[in-house]
Amino acid sequence: MPAPAPIARHTIAVLVDNEPGVLARVIGLFSGRGYNIESLTVAEVNAAEKLSRITIVTSGTPMVIEQIKAQLARLVPVHKISDLTTAGPHVERELALVKVRGGGEKRVEALRIADIFRARALDSTPESFIFEIVGDAGKLDAFIALMAGLGLVDVSRTGVVAIARGPEPL
């Protein structure tokens, strides 16, 4: 038996017509075919041409990733697809809002760590903070893990947005 193919994480950018149902098509494709979605973000990026950009983080074997791209390309309202992970260097960012509750030492410690991670306090009450943190998903994971011991009560994350480095558009 050949060794099982390695599973890798890919960030895929998809340019679609911003029309009703387009997100359902993309999500339905993933659930219907059993692909994995780690995160998915979508927003209109070109109002004049009514185009939205979807950023999907998924994982799979090389054959599955190729299928995912081919299946996405098959959707009629899809204009362009780029596998940023294989296309070259790119930047990825995600934003999280992190609510921490507590007082005393833990409160001080939370602020100190937030400072190290360059997280900003957006809201504060005598017994809580809301931090805003931006970075790649790994940085957010690390920050949230540290906050878990310091009174973490709520997290909201945007999911990853990404863009290729250099002068070229998608």
Added chain:
Amino acid sequence: MAKDRMSGAEIVLQALKDQGVSHIFGYPGGAVLPIYDALFGQNDVQHILVRQEGGAVHAAEGYARSTGKVGVVLVTSGPGVTNSVTGLTDALMDSIPLVCITGQVPTHLIGNDAFQECDTTGITRPCTKHNYLVKNVDDLARVLHEAFHVARSGRPGPVLVDLPKDIQIAIGSYIPPARVVHKSYKPRLKGDPVQIKRAVEILAQAKRPLIYAGGGVVNSGPAAAQLLAQFARVSGFPVTLTLMGLGAFPASDPRFLGMLGMHGTYEANLAMHGCDAMIAIGSRFDDRITGKLAAFSPHSRKIHIDVDPSSINKNVPVEVGIVGDVAHVLEDLIKFWKSTQAKPDAKALKAWWGQIDGWRARDCLRYQNSETIIKPQYAIQRLYELTKGRDDVFVTTEVGQHQMWAAQFFKFEKPNHWLTSGGLGTMGYGLPAAMGVQIAHPKALVVDIAGEASILMNIQEMSTIAQYRLPVKVFLINNQYMGMVRQWQELIHGGRYSESYMDSLPDFVKLAESFGAVGLRATKPSEVDGVIKAMIECPKAVIADIMVDPKENCFPMIPSGAAHNEMLLGPADKREQPISEDGMVLV
């Protein structure tokens, strides 16, 4: 009112006319009454009133597959839509171009659980190539033309247009088809010359080559089948076809090895197992073909031509993938083959043919005939022999053993004459599909080779057949069992025939008569020819009830989970090991 101003319903009719549609299959209801009103008293588009919406979709599939045109369906909202879902899924799996227009509750009621409302675009999103909900009458003409374009181009498939009732009544502007230039949807037709060149290099070096062609050749059109024949001729390579591809290469050609796959021939499957280079042409490496993936064609370099990039490397990784339309790619490939004067090793090819002829000599489709009981294979063989002089014979099938025997024993020389539900395997497909074929080819001999269980799933269409005086012939292979289910229960589940006996069957002769058709019956082998001849000569619809051996099994068979070289050739073939657990879970 200006000439291009009209109601939504009139826009629908005008668009159908401008798309060259002469027949549509449908069933009315509240949410499509304005369109039925527009149909009234006009002669450009003939509406065929089916008896269940499922029948309409299969009929449109039959119409489409036998003509190469887009089949058109018109149904009402809610239950009209849900009844159509099976047919749409069938068309999606088998790449059949359809446009299905569905009525919807008026826009202001959408989402209110209104009477006969359902989320049509939601339900049909995964079973259509694309779908639309039209909320503005001025979009309607463009959407309809686009729907036809998407349905017929690239990898064909069903496209649905959901049309709220208020949009059918509203007045809007009509635009003619012109050339639809879609913003994002642009299927690729020409293959990449670099890949074509690599393909030719691999094929020219092959010692044991095989052409494995499928339904994509039929989809591509008659020119593709001719080019396939030409390539087989210039290369001298053997050809095998999938179930969906039958007819894409002449069955009488000595280079034809028959169908491959689960119930394919010994020679085709062993050639697939033993080849050192294989070119897949419009075929999609379905699990019925590959059997156990890890053991599939283990020694071959693989090339795949397909218009749908997602078909390439889906199940089986290939060395060279060529995205493009079969006819376009084959034309370039043959040109390149000729210009490079590619010459495969003649000695090796001769040895390969020698090996193939050895496999052929096993005569794998041989069966034990009987003097007393009609063998299903014999019945189909006789049907073929007694009709093979004509070039206007179309065969549809239902799903089951009879379908496989039809594939094995009926020979097709041309594409578009064999219609079967391959991907979804929809029982109840054959009768309405035959109806659609007969509408498109009024003078042709259209035979549904049927099973008694399957035909009952859409038997109501006998009434449609009566209304339009369609001389459709049902050749009923009546084994009183869901034979295919019984066969698996015999081979895999210890002969426990759980719920596969067809109790309380109707008297099919009387059933035919009650629908104004002719009923015939054969119970002995000696009666088969007479019944077939009477059936063919009869100007009316016929159900020929052929009472066959209820215990016959369909061979060859590659049991699920097995490899091509582990095929069962006949009832005497004992498997050394019971079917593996992995195999048991497969369908």
